[in-house]
Structure formats: structure tokens, C-alpha cells
Amino acid sequence: MLNKLYYPAVFSVEGEDGFGIRFPNFPDCAVSGDSMETGYERASRVLGEILEGLETAGDMIPKPSMPQEIALQKGEFVVVIEFDMLEYKKRTRSKAVKKTLSIPSWLNEEATAVGVNFSQILQDGLLRVLNEKSC
Known part of the structure; x- marks a missing residue:
């Protein structure tokens, strides 16, 4: 798997400052945030969980949709979520494992x-x- 992936997320305004977020590539996934920053962070975290789950299961990682091809409703806009699998694994799988190796x-x-x-x-x-x- 490539380390950096970029998936579009569709943000929709909810209330005064909140956002609902869905992923066109993962229709069963939706999150929300009470600000743009919180929404982006939650979207990134959920995207990581989805991609890690697919990788662990040996399933194919879908190619990200092109943002300009996503049909939007009124009040929706696309935000591209950058996801770095290597950084995600560093944060979530930091348990040390012992390796035996040989050197002169x-x-x-x-x-x-x-x-x-x-x-x-x-x-x-x-x-x-x-x-x-x-x-």
C-alpha cells in the first residue's frame, strides 16, 4: 500500500458551525464535527480505520474518486482528506517486536x-x- 492517499470527503453544513461528512468511496461511513477542524480530524481518523481494516483483511483498497466527478447537493462541498498510512501505523501500532539479526x-x-x-x-x-x- 502506498503511504500517502488522498480521498475526497463530502462535507455538509449542519447547524451553525457543525458539519456532516461522508465518503463517496465508503458509502457506509459517515462522521460529523462541530467545526471544520474537528470534522477533518475525525474524517482522517475514520478513513485510517477503514483503510487499515481493508489492508489487514487483505481486501483491495479502492482508488479514490475524482473530486470533480462527485455529485453534490445544495450546501455540500468536497474536501480532500490526506491520509498517511505510515504515520497512522506509527501512532496506532507502536508495540515493539523483537527481531533477531546477524552482523559481523x-x-x-x-x-x-x-x-x-x-x-x-x-x-x-x-x-x-x-x-x-x-x-
Whole structure:
């Protein structure tokens, strides 16, 4: 899965400051917010839950609709929700897992002597590779 995805959400005004939000790509999903900021944050969180659920189940992630092709009712407007799967996973799946790996003994001795944090180096390297692969 690509790290960054952009899905259109249809916002509709509810009351003085509130918004109802629906996703054309996910018809069974709707959220609301009492401000634009809250609505956007909730929409992003729900989008993450949907996409993670699809990914976990091995289901296909639908291609986002084109905003200009969405039929709108009076009082509705489209907001594109940016979703970063890598950032979402960092926030929601931060449980550490143990990995066993092998390096040459001389490299281990040199790195240990200067206080290298092996776990941090591996995490940084993996993130760099994942970011390069998603571009």
C-alpha cells in the first residue's frame, strides 16, 4: 500500500458551525464535527480505520474518486482528506517486536564501543527505506 492517499470527503453544513461528512468511496461511513477542524480530524481518523481494516483483511483498497466527478447537493462541498498510512501505523501500532539479526562481530564490537543504539539505527534505516519505496 502506498503511504500517502488522498480521498475526497463530502462535507455538509449542519447547524451553525457543525458539519456532516461522508465518503463517496465508503458509502457506509459517515462522521460529523462541530467545526471544520474537528470534522477533518475525525474524517482522517475514520478513513485510517477503514483503510487499515481493508489492508489487514487483505481486501483491495479502492482508488479514490475524482473530486470533480462527485455529485453534490445544495450546501455540500468536497474536501480532500490526506491520509498517511505510515504515520497512522506509527501512532496506532507502536508495540515493539523483537527481531533477531546477524552482523559481523567486528562491527558489533565497534558499534558497542561507541554506544550505538542498534534498535534506533534499525528503525531509522527501515523508515528511510520505506519512505524511498513509497516515492
